[in-house]
Amino acid sequence: MWLLLIILGAITYFLVKRSVAPITRTPVWIIWLVMMMPALVWTIWYEFVGQDQPMPLLLVVAPLIICFTVYVWLIRLGQPTTSDKNIKENSAIVDSQDTEKSTEESQKLRPITINEEKSLRDCFPWAVYYLQNLDYRPQAILCRGKLRTAPEEAYKSIKKNIEQVFGDRFLVLFQEGLSGGPFFALVPNPWAKSDKKETEKPLTRPFFALGLLLVTLLTTTFVGAEIAGVSREMMEANSRVLLQGIPYSLGLIAILGLHELSHYFTAVRYKIATTLPYFIPIPFFLGTFGAFIQMKSPVPNRKALFDVAVAGPLGGFIITIPLLLWGLSLSEVVDLPLNEASTLLNFQALDPRFSFLFAVLAKLVLGSSFLVGKAVHLHPLAVSGYVGLIVTALNLMPVGQLDGGHIIHAMYGQRTAIIVGQLTRIFMLVLAMIRPEFLIWAILLFLMPVSDQPALNDVTELDNKRDLLGLFSLILLLSILLPLPGAIANWLSI
Structure with missing residues (x-):
């Protein structure tokens, strides 16, 4: 139990150091200690009371609630305020630091001309978004200022103005900085008309999707028959026994299929380019690793x-x-x-x-x-x-x-x-640590990124x-x- 706690502590410290430390000035070891406190409390309980004695519900829930509250408070306590002269803002787009050196570099990275910059500044009406400065970065043009109207209206207005000047040359992003102030960012548009030849490639491949579905139907039927108690020898002697796996196969495919189709049709409703659902067949375990869609815009x-x-x-x-x-x-x-x-x-x-x-x-x-x-x-x-x-x-x-x-x-x-x-x-x-069956879940969660695309x-x-x-x-x-x-x-x- 203590060995698992040590491993958990090492992984937790690595995660805090990598993803939380850049967004707060609170010492990493304090945040790490708060995150580890529930596991430490539970480990001490099992060490002195034993695993046969069920842990009180209050002891399970209270450390999580208390430590979560302290964790959020510590991060916000260490975040820079708007009055700081040197504000460090990290976002999904770019890491930005306002210094003389970065200003000089931004001039070299200017992706638009002087006249285009003047037109860009004119895209920000004072009553909508008071633009204070432009910051040129390799990935984007950051437009910082103060919001003076509702975010939805501001985004629609600014986006329309920028598209009138630059067409589809840039994607217009509207995000919140760590200081709480929203900012605009212009990033190169990979779906611009100049790249139209690439976008004309077929997005949906119905025959490929159908083929994967049929193969998954076959693999899940085999697994379903095994779940029903049919052995390999029985399958070889009489292939009709495979029909006993049909309820499992059709049921699972219906669940996974409706899950992905719900994603698909909702994405289509918002005019998001996306692929058809693709099943992943495997000849063992559950007969499939699930299904997925890919959003291309x-x-x-x-x-x-x-x-x-x-x-x-x-x-x-x-x-x-x-x-x-x-x-x-x-x-x-x-x-x-x-x-x-x-x-x-x-x-x-x-x-x-x-x-x-x-x-x-x-x-x-x-x-x-x-x-x-x-x-x-x-x-x-x-x-x-x-x-x-x-x-x-x-x-x-x-x-x-x-x-x-x-x-x-x-x-x-x-x-x-x-x-x-x-x-x-x-x-x-x-x-x-309590239920080993959840170990694969924990590993999967640690392998995937903690943030998603804005x-x-x-x-x-x-x-x-x-x-x-x-x-x-x-x-x-x-x-x-x-x-x-x-x-x-x-x-x-x-």
């Missing part, structure tokens, strides 16, 4: 970022629930196995109590037959629904380029999303309806991820 604003992100998990969840309920009705109640055999992949005797939502659904369908000391032998269709729940939870993780990361980014901005993503990765690593207008906030939907998605994540509390288990007699 930038997201216009945080509203579009939120809608595209939340559409996938909710779309997949909508079909997951009826399929899971149907599959549970075909499943059998069996005796709960010993602790050694009780894993999240034991479909022959799965303990649904690891998930609050799954346990409630199992009790709802199985009724009085699902009691204390019982587990569930999942029907292949129920396995697909169960995998659908896991996929929904994984995608809703508020980290980087996962759907949950996009949702948090759209709701609270990129800076807050980075902080939440860091804490989520630490939490999952700690959870993996929207073109990354300043305008969401409306109340979207904020509520975002909070619902986070509640859904917790209902899948957190175990069934003992009090509710006793009330349900499970």
Whole structure:
């Protein structure tokens, strides 16, 4: 346990040093200590009390809430104020530092002429955005000033003016600096008309997508048959037994397909260039590594970022629930196995109590037959629904380029999303110390970037309806991820 804590501490310090240190002047070791405190408290509990004694819910939740609050406060405490003469602003576009040397370099990097610069300054009406200075960087032209109207109106007005002067030569980005003041940035537009020949290449490849779908249908059918208890020898003797894998195969493909199609059609509604959903077939494990789409053009604003992100998990969840309920009705109640055999992949005797939502659904369908000391032998269709729940939870993780990361980014901005993503990765690593089944989740979260690409207008906030939907998605994540509390288990007699 202590060895895992040391490893966790080393990884945490590396993450803090790399991603948090550049945005705050608070000493790194203080932030690291705050982040490690929950893991330290839990480790001490298990060391002195033992792993057989369940940890009180208050001891699980309180350190997370307290340390998260202190963590955010320490970062904000160390951020530069607007009164500082030397403000260091880091964004997804560029690292900028106002010094005499950088001013000289910016003159060499000027991508526009003197006359074009005058025209650019005229694109910023005083009553909309009071432009104070232009900063030329290798990646962008930064336009800093003070916002004097609503962000949405300011972006539309400035973008229209710049396009009238420069056409589609630049992408116009609107972002928030660390000091809280929004700034505009002009970056070269890779989709400009001069590159039209590249954009004319077919974006959607329907036959390729269909081919991957058919191969995935085959691999998931083989896996589904194995889940149903069909051996390789039985398959070779009689190929018709493969039909027993169809419920799992169709159920899983329907869940993954609707998830990605929800992303796809929402992106198309916002005129974002995107590919068709592509399945990833594999001949083992679950029969597939899932499906994905690729967006080939930038997201216009945080509203579009939120809608595209939340559409996938909710779309997949909508079909997951009826399929899971149907599959549970075909499943059998069996005796709960010993602790050694009780894993999240034991479909022959799965303990649904690891998930609050799954346990409630199992009790709802199985009724009085699902009691204390019982587990569930999942029907292949129920396995697909169960995998659908896991996929929904994984995608809703508020980290980087996962759907949950996009949702948090759209709701609270990129800076807050980075902080939440860091804490989520630490939490999952700690959870993996308690439940080794989550180790692969923790590793995946640490391998992916903690930040995602900003929207073109990354300043305008969401409306109340979207904020509520975002909070619902986070509640859904917790209902899948957190175990069934003992009090509710006793009330349900499970």
